Amino acid sequence: MPDVEKPPAEPPADPETPLEQLTRHWMNERHAPDILPAQDVLLSSLLDHIRRQSDTIQLLRGDPSSSEEEHIRIMLAQTEVERVKFVVRSYVRTRLFKIETYARYIIANEDVQTRITAAERAYASRHAHLIDRHFYASVLQSLPESQAGLDDIPNFIMPRMITEPETTRAVFAHALEDVTVRTPEGRTVDLKQGSLTLLSFAAVANLIASGQVELV
Structure with missing residues (x-):
């Protein structure tokens, strides 16, 4: 019996460039309700690239012997x-x-603090302090002592004082490889590479961090 000819294997996908990686992380950050792990190493690498390229461009622009073809380059x-600058600015603004x-x-949750940089933690602390002072000066100092705190206490009547991300919100997850998702309800969903599925953010948060799934 003649051998059945196997279809040619698909060529491996080209690895992402640093700019493509940051663009993916920016899109993930935009669509995720919670703050995602910081990409400080990648960001630092791209900022160094921008500085080197900008220095080289300035040197070439100042060279009177540059040809027209070199000017086009x-x-x-x-x-x-x-x-690159646009993507970097957009990524940073989304996180801020x-x-x-x-x-x-953030400052009350140690798990979230592991996902942000030291500079971002300092910024969050300063911002929270300013908000606390503003609330106290404008509202809280006029309230009875029992109601003048910003610390959340379980209460079925009053709204929460601390804004938290809505991690149960549905997101569109694009599978970058075959992967199985376990939902918070305990069921499993098999995602095929390239598929687009509507799931809760909590179900795919770890897969986003590992690069197996991206948000669109």
Whole structure:
């Protein structure tokens, strides 16, 4: 019996460039309700790349012997630098927005603090302190002592004083490889590579951090 010819294997995907990696992390951060692990090493690498490229561009621009073709290459390099700057700024702004929104939650939660940088922790602490002072000066000092605190106490009538991320919110998860998801309810969902599935953020948070799933 003749051998059955196997279909040719798909060529391996090209590895992501640092810019593509940060773009993916930026999209994940935008769509995730909670703050994700900081990508400080990747961010530092890209900032170093921007500085080196910018220095090189300035040197070439100041060279009177540069040809027209070299000037075109300089313009293309400058355009690439601006692209990287845009993604870096957008990623940082997205994280800062979350840190400002959840500042008191962050400084009260050690698990969340492991996901942010030392600079972000300091920023969250300063922001929470400013908000506390503002609330006390404008509202809390006029209330009875029993109601003048910002610490959350279980209460079925009063709204929570500390804003927390809604981790049960549904997100669109794009599987980067075959993976099994276990939902908070205890059921399992098999995701095929390339599939797009609506799931709660809590169910895929670890898979996002490991790079097996991305948010879209």
